[in-house]
Amino acid sequence: AQTVTQSQPEMSVQEAETVTLSCTYDTSESDYYLFWYKQPPSRQMILVIRQEAYKQQNATENRFSVNFQKAAKSFSLKISDSQLGDAAMYFCAYRRFGNEKLTFGTGTRLTIIP
Amino acid sequence: DAGITQSPRYKITETGRQVTLMCHQTWSHSYMFWYRQDLGHGLRLIYYSAAADITDKGEVPDGYVVSRSKTENFPLTLESATRSQTSVYFCASSPIPEGGNNEQFFGPGTRLTVL
Numbered sequence: 421a422q423t424v425t426q427s428q429p430e431m432s433v434q435e436a437e438t439v440t441l442s443c444t445y446d447t448s449e450s451d452y453y454l455f456w457y458k459q460p461p462s463r464q465m466i467l468v469i470r471q472e473a474y475k476q477q478n479a480t481e482n483r484f485s486v487n488f489q490k491a492a493k494s495f496s497l498k499i500s501d502s503q504l505g506d507a508a509m510y511f512c513a514y515r516r517f518g519n520e521k522l523t524f525g526t527g528t529r530l531t532i533i534p
Numbered sequence: 535d536a537g538i539t540q541s542p543r544y545k546i547t548e549t550g551r552q553v554t555l556m557c558h559q560t561w562s563h564s565y566m567f568w569y570r571q572d573l574g575h576g577l578r579l580i581y582y583s584a585a586a587d588i589t590d591k592g593e594v595p596d597g598y599v600v601s602r603s604k605t606e607n608f609p610l611t612l613e614s615a616t617r618s619q620t621s622v623y624f625c626a627s628s629p630i631p632e633g634g635n636n637e638q639f640f641g642p643g644t645r646l647t648v649l
Contacts, residue, residue: 426576462642463622464640465577465624465640467637511576515636520565520638521567521579521582522577522579523579524569524576524577524578525576526574526575527576
């Protein structure tokens with residue numbers, strides 16, 4: 421079974437600084453997708469960024485980018501120019517190609533310090 | 535309004551009672567999912583459905599029942615609620631994947647407390 425590990429239960433960063441959230445996963449598959457979801461205090465789950473395993477280029481969405489290391493099974497999220505609105509729980513998730521089920525990590529709570 | 539909704543948003547019940555959580559989506563997505571969120575566990579899949587009348591177990595299905603008679607609805611029933619089922623429950627939906635990459639859209643969640 422696939423597992424997703426987020427080893428940082430909590431992180432904090434100064435406003436306008438850069439922070440990196442870690443995620444590792446375990447799979448024997450070669451084709452899969454990885455996701456980062458944001459859950460603000462409203463509890464709504466919001467997709468931040470996604471990465472296809474067959475793509476070598478790291479995904480980027482505005483201030484959010486990933487460092488995808490397939491061989492190391494690592495998928496970290498970098499948030500640049502952190503803003504107060506970035507404060508949330510962040511979940512890393514995995515989905516095998518051809519399977520719609522998501523496997524989530526346990527989450528990292530990010531605090532932004534003004 | 536278009537989207538995915540859950541009801542109720544908050545529910546308090548007692549041990550042994552039957553509880554049904556409702557989920558409705560207006561996109562006609564084929565796939566629907568139920569997750570529970572607990573501290574230290576993230577989100578875990580309870581049940582999912584690929585289409586009307588097709589359902590399958592996820593990671594933590596014990597104590598739950600689902601049905602899907604219509605594409606847009608996917609109710610989750612706790613037949614005899616236990617305290618361990620106190621959690622936040624999320625419903626999600628996604629379309630049939632085109633090109634492989636597919637996003638799940640989540641409802642706002644239901645906070646269930648079992649006393």
